[in-house]
Amino acid sequence: MKRPILFLPAAVVALLISAAPVLACGGLIGPNGAVNLLRTTTLAGYHDGIEHYVTAFEFAGGGGSFGSLIPLPGVPTNVEKGGEWTLQRLIRETDPVPEAARLLFAADAALGSAIELQKVRIDALDITVLSGGAAEIGRWAKDHGFRLPPDAPEVLEFYASRSPIFLAAAFDADAAAARGQQVGDGTPVHITIPTPNPWVPLRILALGKTGAERVEADIYLLTDIKPALLPSPVLPNGMELQHSQAATDGLLADLRSDQGMEWIPDSAWLSKIAIDASASQLAFDLAIDASGQGTPSRVQAGLDLPTPAQLGITGERLALALLTTIAGIGAILLITAWRPARATR
């Protein structure tokens, strides 16, 4: 039987959410009905071994709470309110139709069990950084009143096998209304993640969608040099490289002047990848190699499973674990052998 649904997770590095009357469209589900993902925009910048995600959550009206879940490539060192114009400025740089900016921020603001590594409140958003496998994340979501869609078990495992770090963003619509936020207002969020292997989660954009439903998103990449990408953004896979050239000085200066964007380097390469794919097409993530070697990781793209070494399980660790286990069993046996005999009557 259908339960009074709370909400659902779904989303990637950036998404816009809006209320809708039916469950069928999937995505995020709130107490007032389904919450759909509209077109989303994200900046994934990579400089000095640090990945910067800038994304936005849009207030869709209504009451109650709903949210999204974002897999991350590592533990963030900082989660803060993002700059006010970074995403809009990127759109203006690459989009020949200025009005397209309305797709993103009309104004701005948008939108446990696992170990809670970090909790941050940004406007009406409650953001929690979680560490855990699929089962722990699922339990955390349930404990916090969120219901995951039926494809969540497979999708969560897809991500947890590579990185057990997730960011849950719960949008408190009542608080947003109390703050005077209007429908369409977005809350930009900036996540700083040290990682040697930058990637952008794409598959989770299809969470809760049926195979034929469309996923639309714009991904901006700002890297020190022209990046190698995997999968290659070719139209048959639902990705299109719409912009790839050195970032202009004007763009970099504008971005650097926004809140929290001091990390923007003096020179960079700007890429824009437009996603227009069916949910069933998005069975991968976007791996980025900005080192110049041209070898983006098949594991980070979700095309291969990580090896034990890639998971940080070295031979030494395995040996240590084995020795610890043997020592533990030995200790139990010794304790059992030395236990004083019970007094007999």
Next chain:
Amino acid sequence: MTAGLTRRGGGRAGLLAAAALVLGACSTRAGTPVVTIDIAYSRFEPATITVPAGVPVTFVIRNADPIDHEWIVGDDARHQRHRTGTEPVHDERPTEVSIDAGTTQTTIVTFDTAGTLAYVCHLPGHEAYGMIGTMTVTSSR
């Protein structure tokens, strides 16, 4: 087709579940058929089952997913009711079972007549996603 209530147990990986593990997906225990149904990635496995009419059948339903599921068996009319139902939890009828994430539930059902039934999870979106199985009830054991 009706289902006679006999017994319903629950709990995480209980003894009955362990027994079923040993006995396999479909076996008998003291002459009583035992059917084990696994749930993983929001799918029933097996998705096709044949059971006899007129005898109690023990179903052991193991949910390996990190999300909750339901196992509701019945005819079209029953499923139609559940598609628009409002019961948050099923724990009163042996043919309607809620299985929390990572847990195992057992239920015993006696099917009075032969026929074809479906077992479905009616949580939002789950049936459309493919959480459907077919149960054939035969008149002879």
